[in-house]
Amino acid sequence: MKGLKAKNVLVTGASSGIGQAIAVRFATEGANVAINYRKSPEDAKETEEMVDNACGQIKGCGVKSLLVQADVSQEEDVVRMVNNVVDEFGSLDILINNAGIQIAGAAHEIEIADFDRVIAVNLRGAYLCAREAIKHFLEQGSGGVIINISSVHEIIPKPQYVGYSVSKGGMENLTRSLALEYADKRIRVNAIGPGATITPINDAWINDADAKAEVESNIPMGRAGTSAEMAASVAFLSSDEAAYITGQTLFIDGGLTLYPAFREPWSSGD
Numbered sequence: 001m002k003g004l005k006a007k008n009v010l011v012t013g014a015s016s017g018i019g020q021a022i023a024v025r026f027a028t029e030g031a032n033v034a035i036n037y038r039k040s041p042e043d044a045k046e047t048e049e050m051v052d053n054a055c056g057q058i059k060g061c062g063v064k065s066l067l068v069q070a071d072v073s074q075e076e077d078v079v080r081m082v083n084n085v086v087d088e089f090g091s092l093d094i095l096i097n098n099a100g101i102q103i104a105g106a107a108h109e110i111e112i113a114d115f116d117r118v119i120a121v122n123l124r125g126a127y128l129c130a131r132e133a134i135k136h137f138l139e140q141g142s143g144g145v146i147i148n149i150s151s152v153h154e155i156i157p158k159p160q161y162v163g164y165s166v167s168k169g170g171m172e173n174l175t176r177s178l179a180l181e182y183a184d185k186r187i188r189v190n191a192i193g194p195g196a197t198i199t200p201i202n203d204a205w206i207n208d209a210d211a212k213a214e215v216e217s218n219i220p221m222g223r224a225g226t227s228a229e230m231a232a233s234v235a236f237l238s239s240d241e242a243a244y245i246t247g248q249t250l251f252i253d254g255g256l257t258l259y260p261a262f263r264e265p266w267s268s269g270d
C-alpha cells in the first residue's frame with residue numbers, strides 16, 4: 001500500500017492476536033516494526049519470527065524488527081518504549097494502539113481495582129502512547145499516524161464488561177480529539193472497531209463449537225472475523241491511500257453494528 005515502505009511502526013500488545021497480525025502485515029508492506037510486549041520477550045518471539053519471515057525465510061521483507069518491553073499503563077514504561085524505538089529506528093512514523101484487556105463481572109459487583117486496570121490499559125495506555133508518539137511526530141516535523149484498536153463496543157453497550165465498554169467508548173473521543181488537535185500538523189488519528197475476531201482474548205468461545213456457533217449466529221455475515229482482516233484495514237488507514245481520513249472509526253464487524261435485530265421489520269405493522 002502507498003506510503004508504508006521503510007516507515008517505522010510501533011505496535012503495542014503485539015505478541016498475539018490482532019497486534020501480531022498487524023505487525024506481520026506492516027512487514028509485508030516493507031515497514032520496520034517495533035513489537036511491544038508486556039512481560040517476557042519470550043512472549044513476543046513468535047511475532048518477531050513471523051515478522052522476520054513474513055516474505056519467506058530466505059529473502060525476508062528487508063525490514064527491521066525490534067522487541068520493546070512496556071506495560072502501556074505505566075508512564076515511565078511508555079516514555080522509555082517510544083524513546084527506545086526512536087533511538088533504534090531513527091524515527092517513529094506510525095503508532096498502533098492495540099494493547100487491550102477485559103475483565104468480566106456484574107457492574108454492581110466488580111472490584112474497583114479491576115475497573116481501573118481495564119481503563120488504565122485500554123484508554124489511559126492508548127493516550128500515554130499517543131502523547132509520547134505525538135511529541136516525536138512534532139519534533140520530526142514530518143507528521144505521523146496513530147491507529148487506535150477500538151471495538152464495536154465503542155458504540156454497542158457491553159453488559160458484564162462495564163470497564164471495557166467505557167474504555168472503548170472513551171476511545172472514540174480520544175481518536176476524534178487528537179485528530180482535531182493535530183490535523184494541521186499532518187498527524188492523522190483514526191481507529192478501527194473490530195467485531196468478534198478469532199484471537200486469544202476470545203478463548204472462552206473460539207474452541208467451543210456450540211459457543212462459537214452461538215456467537216456467529218448474532219453476526220449478519222455469519223462468521224467471526226480474522227486478525228488478518230483487521231490488519232488489512234489498519235494498513236489501509238495508515239497508508240497514503242487514506243491521506244485525507246482523520247478522526248474516524250472504521251467498523252470491521254461483518255455487520256454487527258447494523259442492529260441485526262432489525263433484519264426483520266418487527267417494529268412496523270403492515
Ligand code: NAD
Nearest residue numbers: 013016017018038071072098099100151194196197199201
Ligand atoms: P489478545 O489478548 O491476543 O491481545 C491483547 C494484547 O495486549 C496481548 O498481546 C497482551 O499481552 C497485550 N497487553 C495486555 N495488557 C498490556 C499492557 N498493560 N501493556 C502492553 N501490552 C498489553 O487479544 P486481541 O483480540 O488481539 O486484542 C487486541 C485488541 O483488539 C484489544 O484492544 C481488544 O480490545 C481489541 N478487540 C478485539 C476483539 C476480538 O474479538 N478479538 C474485538 C474488538 C476489539
